[in-house]
Amino acid sequence: MIYTGLGVGLSVAVGPVRRMAHTVHEPDAGPSALSREVELERAKRALDAVAAELEHRAQRAGGPAAEVLSAQVLMVRDPDVWDEIEASISEGLSSERAAFLAFRGMAELLKSLGGTQAERAADLEDIGWRTVANLTGVPYGVIPVADEPFVLVADDLSPADTAVLDLDQVVALVTSGGSPTAHTAILARARGLTAVVSAPGVLDIPDDTVVVVDAAAGTVDSEPTSARIAEAKAAQIAVEDDSPASPGRLSDGxxxxxxxxxxxxxxxxxxxxxxxxxxxxxxxxxxxxxxxxxxxxxxxxxxxxxxxxxxxxxxxxxxxxxxxxxxxxxxxxxxxxxxxxxxxxxxxxxxxxxxxxxxxxxxxxxxxxxxxxxxxxxxxxxxxxxxxxxxxxxxxxxxxxxxxxxxxxxxxxxxxxxxxxxxxxxxxxxxxxxxxxxxxxxxxxxxxxxxxxxxxxxxxxxxxxxxxxxxxxxxxxxxxxxxxxxxxxxxxxxxxxxxxxxxxxxxxxxxxxxxxxxxxxxxxxxxxxxxxxxxxxxxxxxxxxxxxxxx
Amino acid sequence: MNTESVQEDSIVSQEVIVGSKAGLHARPAAAVVELAGRLEPAVTLRKPEGVAVNAKSIVKVLSQNFSHGDLVVVESQGEGAEESVRQMVELIAQELDSESD
Structure with missing residues (x-):
């Protein structure tokens, strides 16, 4: 099957798919079995852990990514968000549910304003999921690891994810969301990564499927012929080998x-x-x-x-x-x-x-x-x-x-x-x-x-x-x-x-x-x-x- | 608890025009929140016809969508309210987005 999206650059890459793990689910709305005090303590600890993780990533990232991450830390520490979490827990909800509702509610508030604020809404949702993942002990936004380089497939990458992307492991980036002018595409261009963004359906491609990502055509081929794979590999190697040495020239010399x-x-x-x-x-x-x-x-x-x-x-x-x-x-x-x-x-x-x-x-x-x-x-x-x-x-x-x-x-x-x-x-x-x-x-x-x-x-x-x-x-x-x-x-x-x-x-x-x-x-x-x-x-x-x- | 002295502290209120070209978003909003976190008594922000929001809340500050040139009403109440308001007014009036190259 061939998925179509918007290519960033002109390069081609081939590799096995690794999807970004998002195993966190919307928390149960039922009453908590734990006491109010215990739930408050759990919520506090989870928020501290999320803030610490984001601060750590901000330090590693530097530059504009660090700024976005620091803003996210302020959101984790937002006292008005905490008030809402506390109120929900006092009503008998679990800390997971309380955090989920508080961040989603705040995200909706910003979304309704449109423009720049709507972009920050995605950051709030990201924090909400991170907090829930921490509380339920499941992975969230974990960049997969593999023995061989892979094609990273994700819905879209948050600033926190892109900041820690190990490029030695990633040969191409494919997202179902995003746009060519958005964060992910800019990052891909700056780092010289092959990328296709805004390609609906790519999240259905199972892990380990070998795909050919063609940025020039804006396609992701999940059933490439062996000839196509060989061709793509040759192009990929040619680009890599060309890198430092050869002088710039046209095909006619x-x-x-x-x-x-x-x-x-x-x-x-x-x-x-x-x-x-x-x-x-x-x-x-x-x-x-x-x-x-x-x-x-x-x-x-x-x-x-x-x-x-x-x-x-x-x-x-x-x-x-x-x-x-x-x-x-x-x-x-x-x-x-x-x-x-x-x-x-x-x-x-x-x-x-x-x-x-x-x-x-x-x-x-x-x-x-x-x-x-x-x-x-x-x-x-x-x-x-x-x-x-x-x-x-x-x-x-x-x-x-x-x-x-x-x-x-x-x-x-x-x-x-x-x-x-x-x-x-x-x-x-x-x-x-x-x-x-x-x-x-x-x-x-x-x-x-x-x-x-x-x-x-x-x-x-x-x-x-x-x-x-x-x-x-x-x-x-x-x-x-x-x-x-x-x-x-x-x-x-x-x-x-x-x-x-x-x-x-x-x-x-x-x-x-x-x-x-x-x-x-x-x-x-x-x-x-x-x-x-x-x-x-x-x-x-x-x-x-x-x-x-x-x- | 000195409840006997719940003297009706009057609200200290001052208006300021947003000095940051980008408005109170991103970096400038973060600067406002960081200062607010250090102010005692706390300050609130609102549009002239709007509802006051907690200046310590980044989400609420962003939700006000304060743009360059907008009027912001800074308010506080209690001992030292004048000083809290003064510091916040001074900050908001500045260009807070240092990246101008």
Whole structure:
């Protein structure tokens, strides 16, 4: 049988099913055989145990998962929930029933409000079941263990579950609930897991059934032929083996160097470990943002040199300070701006305080002179060819050899061929390019729907820069989030992008995806995206145009 | 038990506008609950036309759906009520979501 859901990514995986154990049942509504005091004590102990477990998981998880878990701990300790439990027990109910009713009641209260509150309702229900499971001594949300890697099948994963997922054991994630933008899918993407979400019926697949999970097709095959299993295994191994070593290239051999976005020495180490062929974006802000005064040329040079050396000969593209009214500096007073996204930021800060920029270029030139690796330098937020020329001349004066600019402002994309006449390379920052093209503030949640790099207007601007790059035979990189979406990466390459820079975690998926398509194929995919009229339409057009045999 | 001095402590009440862009959800709500847990006498929160809820209860605070710019009535009663209300008002007026990058 083939179950259909929504795939996350394009990979394929095969393995035996292990379902998440949820053996806890709704507690009996009858009167308790125990005394009120005993039941109160049991409820208190169970809540303490649940809180302790969640706190423990929060510590292990860190990051956003820890925050969700800490909020759950507050819910376990909620005095109003306790009042309800106490009242039910006083009426003669068991602590199991009392806890079940209290958490379900509170969840209903939040559910009725919709929106963010409704999401928290799921957390309350989760706590209720955990508490009941603790009281009745049955497993709840236990990630199964097995001797061999398995396909984890669940209704949906709670934050508490995902935080402790051991990825060495899980080859794929399949859920009957959830959506591609929800928590589970985001986690799967961040960790490079094959996943199919929102696939109804998958919980009926018995444990140990060998299934093929195909994220590209969004299917889970519970009766795969042996040929299909062999094919899937081969694809899985190919992806795994490919991981750190091979450089990015298309199926016809066209090299598309895959680079990393970094902002520290430790990032640099992660990047090389994950197989980055260099750094497409070194954010230099870390030296400035918390500083009381501008770091000296010596300090900067030492830091940059350490990072370039950590890349062991791979190219490093450093971006000059990208601060301004949006990311203020303690030592540079730019005054208040009503609209910082359109104000003094990026290279405009350097135009306002030229010494700051010149010092940084001097420090970068010293790093170049130290000769520990290849260093390219670029400026953010360039508006046109004249501004690019001004920056290039300053950088050349400092002695820098390879100098480029970032295209994030639509005006600069429109005159890209003029820009290419004065620079050695260009890198597109898709996040800002999208914000400025769509005139939608990235920080404003109310207009978040506009912030989608798949929009054909954004893609057409990238296409204009791509044409200019091809004509000038100079490199064009993309260092925004768009490069880490494997399917969008295909479109970008089809538009003329020659290298992609992303968070190191995304390298594996993008590498594996690029390797499946030729130059002609990615150009066709790009054409399909450009012809759409919405971001959603562009996504669908490309998905539909993907040549079928992906594996 | 000094029941003789059940002097009708008047309710201390003060209005404050929610300063957090995200409203009193997630992190800001947690901050409110954490402070409430330390305040004696306890404080309640309500919308101007609403029913007061226990500020120590994360579920009840979330259930009020306080958004950015909403008016919140903070109330307390008993010795030290002014100080409890003052601290809570001060907190709610702030931007409590530190993640702004």
């Amino acid at each position: 066209t090299a598309i160097p895959l680079l990393a976005n970094i902002g520290s020495v430790s990032d640099a180490r992660e990047a090389t470990a994950k197989g980055a062929e260099g750094v497409g974006l070194l954010r230099t802000e870390f030296l400035f943002l918390d500083a009381a005064e501008a770091p000296s040329v010596e300090t900067q040079a030492a830091e940059y040199t350490e990072i370039v050396a950590a890349l062991e000969g791979r190219k490093v593209t450093a971006r000059t300070l990208d601060a301004g009214a949006d990311k203020p500096l303690a030592f540079l007073d730019l005054g208040h701006e009503d609209n910082p996204a359109l104000g003094v930021r990026g290279i405009r800060t350097g135009r306002k305080d030229e010494k700051l920029l010149k010092d940084q270029l001097e420090a970068l030139a010293r790093t170049q002179a130290a000769d520990v690796g290849e260093l390219w330098v670029m400026a953010p937020m360039i508006s046109d060819a004249a501004e690019a020329e001004w920056f290039v001349s300053l950088a050349r004066e400092a002695g820098l050899k390879t100098v480029g600019v970032m295209i994030e402002v639509p005006s600069c994309a429109v005159v890209a061929e003029q820009v290419y006449e004065v620079v050695d390379f260009v890198s597109i920052g898709t996040n800002d390019l999208t914000q400025y093209t769509m005139a939608a503030d990235r920080q404003n949640g109310a207009v978040a729907a506009y912030q989608d790099a798949w929009h054909p207007a954004v893609l057409r601007l990238i296409g204009m820069v791509g044409k200019a790059a091809t004509a000038s035979k100079k490199p064009l990189s993309v260092c925004g989030e768009a490069a880490s979406d494997p399917v969008l990466a295909l479109v970008l390459v089809g538009l003329g992008v020659t290298s992609l820079s992303m968070t190191p975690k995304a390298l594996r998926d993008v590498r594996a995806t690029l390797a499946r398509f030729s130059s002609d194929e990615v150009r066709e995919l790009a054409a399909a995206a450009l012809a759409a009229s919405t971001a959603e339409g562009a996504r669908e057009a490309v998905r539909a145009a993907l040549p079928r045999p992906l594996r």
